[in-house]
Amino acid sequence: MGIDFVDIAQAIIDGLLFGSTYALIGLGFTLIFGAMHKLNLAYAASAIAGAYVGLAMITLTGLPSVLAFFLGPIASGVIGFAVYVTCFRYIPTTNMLAPLMASIGALFFIDEIVIHATAGSPLSFPAVMEDIYLEFGDFGFRGDLIFVLAISLIAMAVLMYILFRTRLGLATRAVSQQPIAAELCGIAGHRTNAITFVVTGALGGLAGCMAAAAVGVISPLLTVPITVKGLIVTVIGGLGSIPGAIIAGFAVGGFENLFLLLFGVNQRDIYVFLLLFVFLVFRPGGVFDTAIERD
Secondary structure (H helix, E strand, C coil), X not given: CCCCHHHHHHHHHHHHHHHHHHHHHHHHHHHHHHHHCCCCCCHHHHHHHHHHHHHHHHHHHCCCHHHHHHHHHHHHHHXXXXXXXXXXXXXXXXXXXXXXXXXHHHHHHHHHHHHHHHCCXXXXXXXXXXXXXXXXXXXXXXHHHHHHHHHHHHHHHHHHHHHHHCHHHHHHHHHHHCHHHHHHCCCCHXXXXXXXXXXXXXXXXXXXXXXXXXXXEECHHHHHHHHHHHHHHHHHHCCCCHHHHHHHHHHHHHHHXXXXXXXXXXXXXXXXXXXXXXXXXXXXXCCCCCCCCCC
C-alpha cells in the first residue's frame, strides 16, 4: 500500500502533538544548563520515576487517575532536588566533569530502583480523553494527544511567566549570567539552583506522565530513549535557548513520526540521529544560531 500526502501530513500532525513532551524534556535540560552550565543526565530518569510514583499513588489509594498528572510532577520535583544535593551542590565548580559523571550514576541508580520495584515489567498507565477522536476532512486528531499538547502549552506558559515575571525567574537569570555578581547582590546561588532543579523536575515529571499516557504503558525502558531525545532537542534548539528547545521539541516529534511512517520503527532513530548530525555540522549553535561559513 502506497503512502500519500494525507498519510504524511497525518504522521507529522501526530508527531507534532507528541513532540510537546520532547519540548518539555528539552526545556528541563536547557534550564539546568542555562542556570549552572552543566548537564543533568539523571533528568529523564527523575521524570520517569516521578510518573511511577504518581501511578503507584493512584493505584494504592484508589484516587482518580487524573491525579497521576499532579502527583507525578511533585514526586519528580523531590527527586530532582535530591539529584541536585547529591550530584551538584557539594562538588567544586572548578571540576566540570564530576557533576556529569555523578548525574550518570544517578541515572542508573534511579533506573535500577524502578526496575527492582516493578520487576522490570511495563505497567499500564491511565490515558485521558482516549475515547475522543476528532476528524476534520481527511485528518484525525487523537484526544489523548490533544490533551498532551494542551497541558504542555499550559506548562510552557507557566514556566515562561515564572522566568520573566517573577523574582525567582530574575534570580535564575542573574545566577546564570553572572553568578558572582548575583551573590554580591544578595541572591543565594545554591538556593536558586536548588529551586531550579525542583521546577525542572516537576516539568519533567509532567512530561513523563504525558509520554506514558500517550503510549498507554510506562516502562523503565523509556528512560534512555527520553534522555537521548531530550539531549537531541537541547542540542538542536541550542544549549541554553528556551525558544529553541520548544521549537526543536516539536520538530523532533514531527520528524520522528514521519521517519516512522517512511522507514519503519527499526530505522526511525537512525534518521533522528542523522538530523542531529546535520545540525551539528551546519548549525552547531542551534536553530536560532547563524549558519557557519567554511573556507
